[in-house]
Amino acid sequence: MTQTDPQNTTTATESSQTKSSDEPILRVNDLHVSFKTDEGMVRAVRGVSFDVRAGETVAIVGESGSGKSVTNLAMMGLVPKPPGNIDSGQAFFGGRDLLSMSDRGLQSVRGRHIAMIFQDPMTALNPLMTVEQQLTEMTRLHLSLTRHDARKRAIEMLGLVGITAPEKRLRDYPHQFSGGMRQRVMIAMALSCEPELLIADEPTTALDVTIQAQIMELLADLQARKGTAIVLITHDLGVVAGVADRVLVMYAGRIVEKADVRSLFAAPQHPYTIGLLGSLPNVESNRDEPLAAIPGQPPDLSQPIVGCSFRDRCEHRFERCQTDDPILTPRESLGSEPHLAACHADVNTGETRQ
Amino acid sequence: MNDTQMNSTDTPLLSVRDLKVHFPFRRGSLFNSQKGVIRAVDGISFDIARGETLGLVGESGCGKSTTARAIINLVSPTSGDVRVDGVSIAGMSDAAMLPYRRRVQMVFQDPFASLNPRMTVGGIIGEPLVVHSLARGRDRKLEVLRLMELVGLNPRFLNRYPHEFSGGQRQRIGIARALAVQPDLILCDEPVSALDVSIQAQIINLLMDLQQKLGLSYLFIAHDLAIVRHIATRVGVMYLGRIVELAKSEDLYAGPKHPYTEALLSAVPVPDPEIASKRQRIVLSGEVPSPDVYYPGCAFADRCPVKIDRCITDRPELPPKNHAAACWVREEALTAKSAQTN
Ligand SMILES: Nc1ncnc2c1ncn2[C@@H]1O[C@H](COP(=O)(O)OP(=O)(O)OP(=O)(O)O)[C@@H](O)[C@H]1O
Ligand SMILES: Nc1ncnc2c1ncn2[C@@H]1O[C@H](COP(=O)(O)OP(=O)(O)OP(=O)(O)O)[C@@H](O)[C@H]1O
Ligand code: SF4
Ligand SMILES: [Mg+2]
Ligand SMILES: [Mg+2]
Numbered sequence: 001m002t003q004t005d006p007q008n009t010t011t012a013t014e015s016s017q018t019k020s021s022d023e024p025i026l027r028v029n030d031l032h033v034s035f036k037t038d039e040g041m042v043r044a045v046r047g048v049s050f051d052v053r054a055g056e057t058v059a060i061v062g063e064s065g066s067g068k069s070v071t072n073l074a075m076m077g078l079v080p081k082p083p084g085n086i087d088s089g090q091a092f093f094g095g096r097d098l099l100s101m102s103d104r105g106l107q108s109v110r111g112r113h114i115a116m117i118f119q120d121p122m123t124a125l126n127p128l129m130t131v132e133q134q135l136t137e138m139t140r141l142h143l144s145l146t147r148h149d150a151r152k153r154a155i156e157m158l159g160l161v162g163i164t165a166p167e168k169r170l171r172d173y174p175h176q177f178s179g180g181m182r183q184r185v186m187i188a189m190a191l192s193c194e195p196e197l198l199i200a201d202e203p204t205t206a207l208d209v210t211i212q213a214q215i216m217e218l219l220a221d222l223q224a225r226k227g228t229a230i231v232l233i234t235h236d237l238g239v240v241a242g243v244a245d246r247v248l249v250m251y252a253g254r255i256v257e258k259a260d261v262r263s264l265f266a267a268p269q270h271p272y273t274i275g276l277l278g279s280l281p282n283v284e285s286n287r288d289e290p291l292a293a294i295p296g297q298p299p300d301l302s303q304p305i306v307g308c309s310f311r312d313r314c315e316h317r318f319e320r321c322q323t324d325d326p327i328l329t330p331r332e333s334l335g336s337e338p339h340l341a342a343c344h345a346d347v348n349t350g351e352t353r354q
Numbered sequence: 355m356n357d358t359q360m361n362s363t364d365t366p367l368l369s370v371r372d373l374k375v376h377f378p379f380r381r382g383s384l385f386n387s388q389k390g391v392i393r394a395v396d397g398i399s400f401d402i403a404r405g406e407t408l409g410l411v412g413e414s415g416c417g418k419s420t421t422a423r424a425i426i427n428l429v430s431p432t433s434g435d436v437r438v439d440g441v442s443i444a445g446m447s448d449a450a451m452l453p454y455r456r457r458v459q460m461v462f463q464d465p466f467a468s469l470n471p472r473m474t475v476g477g478i479i480g481e482p483l484v485v486h487s488l489a490r491g492r493d494r495k496l497e498v499l500r501l502m503e504l505v506g507l508n509p510r511f512l513n514r515y516p517h518e519f520s521g522g523q524r525q526r527i528g529i530a531r532a533l534a535v536q537p538d539l540i541l542c543d544e545p546v547s548a549l550d551v552s553i554q555a556q557i558i559n560l561l562m563d564l565q566q567k568l569g570l571s572y573l574f575i576a577h578d579l580a581i582v583r584h585i586a587t588r589v590g591v592m593y594l595g596r597i598v599e600l601a602k603s604e605d606l607y608a609g610p611k612h613p614y615t616e617a618l619l620s621a622v623p624v625p626d627p628e629i630a631s632k633r634q635r636i637v638l639s640g641e642v643p644s645p646d647v648y649y650p651g652c653a654f655a656d657r658c659p660v661k662i663d664r665c666i667t668d669r670p671e672l673p674p675k676n677h678a679a680a681c682w683v684r685e686e687a688l689t690a691k692s693a694q695t696n
Contacts, residue, residue, distance in 0.1 A: 037518060039510050064522025064550050083518075119521045119548070120466035162414075165644040168388065176377070176392075179463045179544070180414025180577075202521065205547040206463065207414050208577050209621040213635055235522075235550045236578075238623025242630040262627045279552040280625055281580045290562070291555035291584065300508055 024051035031089030046253035062250030115190035132170035157188035180206035252309035260335025269341035316345035366401035373434035396595030409586030459532035463543040465524035501530040601677035611679035
């Protein structure tokens with residue numbers, strides 16, 4: 001069942017650098033998830049391992065379709081089975097493996113200890129219930145608030161996420177809210193029980209930059225008060241630069257780079273990351289010139305991948321990249337956290353690495 | 355002959371005049387109900403010329419999506435006029451609307467809710483070709499495959515259903531669908547918000563390329579101000595149902611006039627941790643206005659760092675000029691008037 005994959009085992013360097021004093025609150029180990037489709041088995045997540053410590057913000061960035069959402073849905077027991085299947089891996093939270101927990105066990109953790117902001121608002125919001133009903137359900141269940149207190153809490157939370165006249169708008173249904181307002185209701189739901197771990201999947205895609213900044217401050221405040229750990233999935237590299245401690249870069253179902261945020265932006269070591277950062281529209285960008293983009297397409301995950309999954313699009317590729325699957329190896333870090341990349345090349349010299 | 359010539363050169367492709375969309379509401383129980391109206395869009399006017407891109411930005415909930423939905427009659431305007439090539443679409447019959455529905459397409463904000471979950475991708479992208487009788491059988495399939503490739507979706511996924519795609523893949527299905535019928539105008543509501551910056555760049559390049567080749571026009575709603583700057587020729591800034599600043603893209607970014615635009619631009623996150631840790635954004639304090647309240651003056655007044663008395667009582671209108679702001683203090687076309695009364 002378990003595919004052996006050299007990349008998955010947490011490298012020795014990495015674990016030795018994790019100080020025992022700050023034990024991770026979440027430890028994902030060698031996660032593999034696949035989906036049965038008409039085209040065959042789609043291997044959406046192909047061996048993902050990472051840690052998250054209390055009070056820390058870990059950003060996950062990467063190609064659309066690279067497995068960011070599926071990785072996190074899997075931890076929450078929310079991958080539909082079938083067609084989905086967790087082929088192998090563990091996700092330890094507070095010493096217990098989320099992936100082998102019963103549905104009831106997971107339910108008691110979800111919402112209370114781990115909360116998730118979904119990329120799709122309708123996964124979290126029920127179109128037939130008012131905003132009030134949805135916001136109070138969680139706090140009444142998990143915090144045993146009375147109806148009255150739950151309502152007060154709901155008004156407070158809506159106000160904090162910047163919804164005006166919250167006491168009036170509590171009675172609305174989701175379809176009466178704008179895209180960004182729905183997103184903020186979801187954020188309010190996720191934060192209302194003050195979880196120890198918050199997984200936020202593209203939480204601010206529908207928010208203007210001022211409200212986005214306000215939400216980010218709200219998260220930072222929760223983090224400072226409760227030591228909440230945050231996994232932040234986002235395409236917004238500006239947000240990543242502003243709030244993340246560490247960054248994981250995903251490509252084709254794998255983590256291809258893991259680094260301290262400063263080190264990643266200052267000296268990206270994986271050619272995909274370099275291409276990604278190079279695609280940012282720059283302040284002086286000229287309308288007459290097309291934006292830079294990484295040429296080519298990601299590989300088809302329903303076909304076996306031999307060698308490096310990025311090789312067809314890579315400027316640095318060598319012969320070895322056609323046959324050998326690169327594993328995460330340590331590089332020089334310009335920050336306080338280790339820097340690892342899964343690439344046979346040394347992008348700084350253009351030479352192949354030993 | 356002469357008439358149509360005139361049409362295609364002088365008349366804007368889309369013209370919106372004093373558009374209002376109000377949602378009446380009644381909340382609560384029989385005995386404890388409140389009645390009122392949400393002024394989602396409250397009197398906005400703009401034109402879009404052929405081959406032009408108008409960017410629309412503004413606070414979440416300020417009425418951008420509602421504006422777009424009103425243009426294609428998905429919500430009925432409360433008042434105002436929407437014209438395409440000079441022809442008003444208000445009260446048009448369904449039959450009369452059909453060609454117009456082909457010419458004006460929309461990419462919806464929510465890639466999850468806007469795709470029919472029971473149709474395959476092939477069906478979704480091909481549907482407009484069926485509705486408008488543009489291609490059949492094998493031709494249709496080939497066209498769908500071409501469109502999938504164009505937006506970077508693997509053509510092998512033709513028979514997949516929407517839930518089998520990631521967020522960004524679904525967003526691209528919506529774009530392919532809008533492109534299918536070769537429209538003249540696409541209303542793009544946050545069309546690239548779920549895409550990584552590389553694919554985002556590919557899509558933006560594609561849209562701009564089609565614009566150049568086919569003269570397409572776009573209304574481009576987005577929160578990403580860097581992208582708007584790149585794609586838009588002109589930009590409108592909305593605040594609580596109204597356009598508060600309208601200018602050529604480069605003018606707006608180089609010198610925002612309205613205090614709300616200033617605050618907005620100051621909050622753009624920068625993709626550099628060194629700079630990000632040092633930057634200061636303008637934090638607005640004061641009461642955030644509510645769309646169910648009528649403000650006789652400027653809706654931004656309570657949060658505005660430069661307001662004067664007049665702002666609370668009189669509404670500043672957007673003057674008809676190239677770089678216009680609806681602001682008593684910052685708009686030269688209005689400051690003289692406010693000096694008289696203050
Ligand atoms: N139910 C499903 N059936 C088949 N394939 C699926 C299913 N759900 C997801 N996938 C595939 O798994 C891969 C990973 O999807 P995931 O949603 O995790 O991507 P993502 O990294 O979150 O992308 P985005 O940034 O676009 O949201 C994608 O290629 C997607 O097509
Ligand atoms: N069907 C509806 N019924 C009642 N109110 C509505 C309806 N649709 C929208 N609204 C309200 O109209 C206002 C404007 O909503 P709209 O969706 O146009 O905002 P937006 O600018 O697109 O915001 P966002 O950036 O968050 O998507 C909001 O206050 C919203 O709650
Ligand atoms: S009109 Fe007055 S309140 Fe409104 S933005 Fe201008 S200065 Fe501020
Ligand atoms: Mg996703
Ligand atoms: Mg919207």
